Amino acid sequence: MTPPIIYASAGAAVLCLGLFGFLAARHVLRRILALNVMGSGVFMMLVALAARTDPPDPIPHALVLTGIVVAVCVTALALALLTRMCRDEGSALLPEDRDIE
Amino acid sequence: MTQESWMEGTLAAPLLGAVLALIAGRSAASAIGILTALVGSAASIGLAFAVSRGGSFRYAVGGWGAPLGIDLRVDALAAVMLAMTGVVGLCISVYAVGYFRGKEAEAASSRTNTGPAWLFWPMWLMLWGGMNALYLSGDLFNIYVALEVVGISGIGLIALAGGSAIAAALRYLLLGLAGSLLYIVGVELLYAGYATLDLEQLRQRIDAQPSTWLAAALMTAGLLAKSALFPLHFWLPPAHGHALAPVSAALSALVVKTGFYLLVRLWLDVFAALGTEHVTTFLGALGAAAVLWGGVQALQQERLKMMVAYSTVAQIGYLFMLFPLASMSGSLTGALLLAVSHAMSKAALFMCAGSVLAVYGHDRIQSLQGFGALMPMTAAAFALSSISLIGLPPSGGFAGKWMLLSAALAGGAWWWAAIIVLGGLLTAAYLLRVLAFAFLEPVVASSTRAPRAMELTSLILAGMAIAMNFALLPLHDLLHAGGAR
Amino acid sequence: MNDTVLNTLLLLGPALAPLAALPLLLAGTRLQTAVALSALPALLVALLVPAGTVDLPWLLLGARFGLDDTARMFLVFTASLWLAAGIHGWSYLNEDARRQEFFVFFNAAMAGNFGVILAQDAASFYVFFALLSFASYGLVVHSRTSDALRAGRVYIALVVVGELALFAAIVLWVNLTGSIYFSEMTLVSATAPARNWAIALTLIAFGIKIGAVPLHVWLPLAHTAAPTPASAILSGALIKAGLLGWLRFLPLGSEAPGWDHAMIILGLVATFGGALVGALQNNPKAALAYSSISQMGFITVLIGIALAVPDAAPAATLAAVLYAFHHAFAKALMFVGLSMVGATSRAGRAVVAGGMMLPALALAGAPLTSGAVAKSELKAVLVAAGWNGLAFPLSLAAAGTTLVMLRTLFLARQAQDTHAPHAGMWAGWWLLVGGCAAANWFFPQARGNYVMSLDEWASALWPILLGLSVVAVGWRAKWSTEKISIPPGDILLPLSEMWPRQRPTPSVRQGHQNVEPPSPSALRAARAAISWVEVTLAQRAGLVMVLVTAAVVLLIAS
């Protein structure tokens, strides 16, 4: 049990939770959150795996930084789309999900 | 000019054009766009020639070299995709000029506002740049970023249409994001296993171990979602069907190929050491299912653009039949040719749909009587691209299918052959259903004419799709000279 | 080269002359008349041109035309007949609006007839035979009355059957013998495959023309319906083409087991049946037609003999040709005579009556006529072939012929209302009278034994007397032919009753145009299923991705 392993495991768990949230949730905002969570899990695993050496490999850090920025961009765009859709169609669900649940 | 210069031009031109168009704003965006498209396509074609003459090469961005830095890898496969993007991209740009000019005229007459339509240009050029970056890249993570560039610009472009396109864009975004994340998990696992992100080095180091399996699976699933292969295709028809015509053309013709390209890279190259028969068969089977499903769905559609979009679903499936047949000679050539000619004909089809929309004001198939008489060039373009999509000779689609078919039959895999043929029939069924309406007498004489630039570009693209029939040999030579794989 | 041209002109020219004359019909009235003389070149060729052949390899399948003995004999009487009928007919149809049309068919048939005679290869023969057959249709239906049209239908149907049978026969013969040239058609051994088929088809093909039972049904109808000169041609020339076909194609000189007896029996049936039915006719032309059937029965018997006794074949052939020669003139004269009964002057009528008696006697085989010569030849053949037993029945048949002739004469007497003959008609008639009278002198065989023995006189006369006495008895007994007459076409009537009449209905058939859509509910269900799948996939996007991932993992791991 070393911190990298702990965080890698936690990362895997978070990843899976995010993935499950993505596939189970209907509300788009929740899905966006789920994907963010999933991304965090991914990044956790990446950084944790990089931490197997000392000093840690900086390349994964750079990758994760890039990933975080990309994630925020995508999230911002998704939220903008969501609010626009909600404004136009009055629902925060994708069309195919609207008549169930 | 050296190979490297061509490559740098290919890479940088659209990116630079995009930012310039952004800064310049509405007034100059289209001019910059056309200029960039000219330069960019010239560069990519030049690059293809350079590769055919000088063979494939690597390019260490920043001078560091793999594994620390990012290496670009320019081989025949990439060159073909780049050239395809260049040629089709140029046509789409020309078309878009006419298209938006038409929209503006329409808006001016009805005193409405076109909104931020000019944003098309920076986004489209960025999309183009992203695709070029993706094809050039030899680095897994760099590919991820390029994928994001492509995805986000694509989403923005779809959203330009407003209305139902918003939900479609959102769906696309969510699925694309999930796909990206799966992909990145794979990248991470590979990096954790082999300490490199470079494709070439990975290929040398790869061995069969659980993390690699998982990485391959996750990346595959992610890329399948991005390339809209059945059963992950459902986001595509609404997105492509509701977008503006030039956008649909770009997405359907070019963007979906990126996922396919990467999967080819991965499964036929990087993961070759994993023993891939089952997976390639699986991919082929999904492709076959896509061919049939897309065809059946396209038959059901009542709107032209939706039909064309479902046609993309089916045509993507064709490309994936490459995987089980990859060991047979000629199959890669065939699939690539199929991809290229599909790009051309599909772009042409969407352009036609756009022209039809401009003239008729709708695209309900049942009410398109006599579009042949009203817009003969568009009808001709539609017919020619249909020929190529169906795979009737002589056309690029035919030549590509022929190669795949030959490969399948040479390998005794007649069931793939049967699917290829059957899919062609389905394609014929839905495309010719529309085409037949061209021959009816028009019911109403529409006073609106589609801008000539639109009609002409679609015709040119369709003509090129036909002419691709004769590209088989050059392509074959290029793949050998450029050392594909 | 010049030889070829000249020979072609001489040997093919007669056949083409009638066709070449057709444009004259477009010319002025005076010139048109020349069309009636279209048969003259043929007659001249027949009489003057030495035997020979010409090959025209570029024509048809490599055509050959020529004049051999058989051809010459046929050409002589045929050309004479056509000439006479042409002259007669031109005048006969003077007031007919469709005279030009008639002569189109007339000349075409004439060309076909001459061509058939001159052809020395199967293909050319076939070509001209078809021309003859099809052109004759125009002669049959000339009057456009419903009877004529019906006769035409029957005729054309049988023509088609005959053509097809001939086609098949030619194909078989050419294949069996390896040549299309008659002179090179070697005899085929009796065991050769398909030989029997070839013989059967040949018999059918020409049997139709010749009026062999049971293919004779068109004859009484057509003869009755056609204008008189046309009937003369049909009976005099057309049906002889059938005989020529038999002579050309049948393997005379080799055995044809089964066929010989069949032929003889059919011939006898025709001979008696034709006479019997003919005697019960109410139309003189029909009676004459049945007489022709009956007479052709004799020829059929001869052919049967030739097949039965190969050694007797040449003699039988010759006898058959002689018989045809005799019959052609006699029967043509009878027919033409029927159109002359309207002669107004008493002298004219007497001449016509005499002109009717002459062929009637000849047909009955009265001494000093061509009929007697022909019949004696026939009997000689029978004797030579060892079929003496047939002599009596055939003599008996002559009695039947006498009956028919008497019936014809009787009916002709009643027909008083026809128009008065023109000069042209007389000319044609006289030509035939001359031919009929001179026919027995033309026979080279007949010249030697023209003076008949008493036996011969007796054997020629008793059938006639028998016939006369039957008529006398019948007259006394007041047998009414109205009561027991058999309509022309005899067996055709019950046959046509059996055959359901079918006509194409002018219904507008939609066929494939309205492809029935599958039942809407099924389609809707299918559509619903498809869209359900699509929506579910969209809803379960993540699940699908995970499933794909899992699948790929499993596939790699496996």
Place this chain on the structure above:
Amino acid sequence: MTEFMFLMAAAVLGSVALGLWRVVRGPTRADAMMAAQLVGSGGVAVLLLLSHAMGRAHLVDVALVVVLLAAMVSVAFVRRLGPVRGDDGTE
């Protein structure tokens, strides 16, 4: 010393966990937000502790950023979600 620091950090984290319970249960949005702020403060504390424990001075920078951004988020909450009508309104 460092071990103590780690333990302290763990303890702070534990208290933060209690604050999270508030977030989950909190009847109003403001409760939730306040609890979140508490977590933020706790995080800053942990960061400072870790800065010492791990001997990395620049972790203070991280703490600083957390503070600044937390302030921004709070303001965003207040301005955007605070005065929602019908809420029992702590503000």
Place this chain on the structure above:
Amino acid sequence: MTDPWIPLVAVGLPFLTGIVIFMLDDRQVALRSLLNLFGAFAKLVLVGVMLWGVVNGRDYGVRLAIAPGLDVALHVDALALLFITLSAVLWALTTVYAIGYLENAAHRSRFFGFFSLSIFATTGIALAGNLFTLFVFYEILTLVTYPLVVHRGTQKALAAGRVYLCYTLAGGAVLLLAVAWLHALAGPRDFVAGGYLREFGTDHQFTLILLFGFLIAGFGVKAALFPLHGWLPVAMVAPAPVSALLHAVAVVKAGAFAIIRVVYDVFGVEFAQSLGVLGPLALLAAFTILYGSFRALTEDELKKRLAYSTVSQVSYIILGVAVLGPLSTIGALVHLVNQGLLKITLFLTAGNLAETLGVHHVHEMDGVGRRMPLTMTAFTVGALGMIGVPPIAGFVTKFYLGSGAAQAGQWWVIVVLVASSLLNACYFLPILYRAWFQPQSAPWPNEKREGFDAKAVLLVPVLFSAALAVGAGIFANAPFGPLEWAKLISSREFGYGP
């Protein structure tokens, strides 16, 4: 020594003509007509040059590599010449006719463009030097004839076009499979007399039989083999020149021609025989012959009757192919020409009737012979020729077919020939009877022209083709006639003369 230019020009000329015509405005009648005629007659000249050249031992051929081991090859051999000559002559006729027929019709540029392209495709089919090339042009032909079928732009035409495409594309799909398979199996091979699959012997017997079936099914669609004939009677809604094109010049002929190629130059007739595939093919052809004739009997619509007649007649060609032997081969090849001549005559006369009097149905034809004597004379020639009445071309065919069958000992074929001829007579003779021997019974449905017969421009092609049909029969054996070519080809295939 091969000369590439002539075949290239022969193929390219109609293509370019077509493209240029597309670009013309509908109103540029004179220019378009000039172009059409130029194309048609230039083609004739070219064909003449090729005929002369081939007779003098020159070799015309060109090949263009599409992919490694995949060539588009054009080569002029005797069989090609036979077909191309036919198509060139008939095209010229049909062009003249069409110019007259479509006077003042809409979309003429489109029509004539596709018309030219059809000839382009047909020429390609004729000159194809290998199966791949043949297939390519075959499919092009499908495509370019479709607009002609639907040219009228009515719902009915559209439905016909749909049926046409359904059949032809499905056939094309099967064909694609077969051609690709064969290519995979045997490698890139050119057509060669006697076929090139012999060397397989019995190795791939099942596959080869299957492929033969596929190829026949594929080409059989255009050749209207039962049960793939359904499109043909429906497609007769097209204008008369199109029907002529479909039935006589291009489409149906292409199918038959392709089957000839397959049997003779791919499989080789003797090898095909040893595979045991010719017997079923012959049976199928025979059945089609009879079936087509029976269907024709019941049709009252003239063009439909003619269409079923085509179904029947084209199978003669296939029957001839399927019956082993040089004579039947000659029959098949000659019928390729003869059927074309006769059918074009019939369809063009049907067009004349429709265009001049509005007569579309047999029951409206009473007395039409008197009204339009020249047209009906031509029709008579066609009809009698179809029946096989000598000396019109049809009999030559039947003679050789029958002889061939007799030679091969397949007597039943003769029965089929005879029965079919009988049926032909049954459906043609009533028409002739009505036309010539019945008085006019009702006013003409839609009399568009008062004067004598039809317009001269419609009349001349009809008479010319009728004359050709008669000539082809009378001068069958003449040098350079179709029969001589057929004999040449046959001796090439069998290694000896008939």
Place this chain on the structure above:
Amino acid sequence: MSGDTLVLDLVLAGLLVFLAWRLLTLSDLFKATVLFIVFGVLLSLAWVRLNAPDVALAEAAIGAGVTGALVLDALRRLDARGPADEAQPLRLNLPRLVGALLVMGLGAFLLWSVLSLPPGWRGLSSETAAAMPRSGVVNPVTASLLNFRGYDTLLEIAVLMLAVLGVWTLNAEPMPPAEPAGPILDVLVKALLPPMVVVAGYLLWAGGHAPGGAFQGAAVLAAGGILLHLARPFNVANRGVVRLVIGFGFAVFLLVGLTLATLGGRFLELPERHAGILILMIETAAMISIALTFVVLFVGNARDNAGRDTS
């Protein structure tokens, strides 16, 4: 590591998993959002524990800060437009059960495959260390971001630009003016803005040798902007100047890369001697652009450069 640090790590990891679980299953989206922000803060602690202070900074600034603000803002918009509570708690039904099982299986496999990775992995740390002297900076992460993998970063900036374009495309309208900011907020803004600018500059500068850099700095700067916007709503219109600033960072980066390429090197090949200053230049330009980008992402845009209403 001793057991004490393990306790901390275990608690932290446990909390993260718990947060992830709860934020996905809470029916109230607002609470989920709050938990999401908390998740971000705790995640930055995890980065710290994993010796990734740069990532920790970014996470705190971007992951928790900017994203949190964005989600809160979106939540508000959803509230204003329609019910945000359409989100139902994730009851387990069959597809979800299947999904859960599959995901668990996937997770187990993931874990197993990670744990079974061969030991002795060195990553690229030694290569990095060897290349550091030539990189122009001391902080290896910054070196990676802007030199070794500068190309990635270039494209990343493109992604940021694209996000702005997307938001502009969507005509995201500004929030209706909130009630005038109270005095507390004014004071807070006045108090916070200057340190924020300073901290941003500091982070930018520090990036060369210590954790920090353009992104983190930009996030802090953007936080200031957002704060200002929250206090005094302003509209960042799609105006020439705005577009210039947005595109500035990317353009500079790209032009530097291209210039270097035309000067004989390769694309983005920073010469060793000038690497430091070039990186600083690029970072400065990028920071300004990115900061404005974040602000635009938050604020949205409803007006084009002609000032016409585009909605």
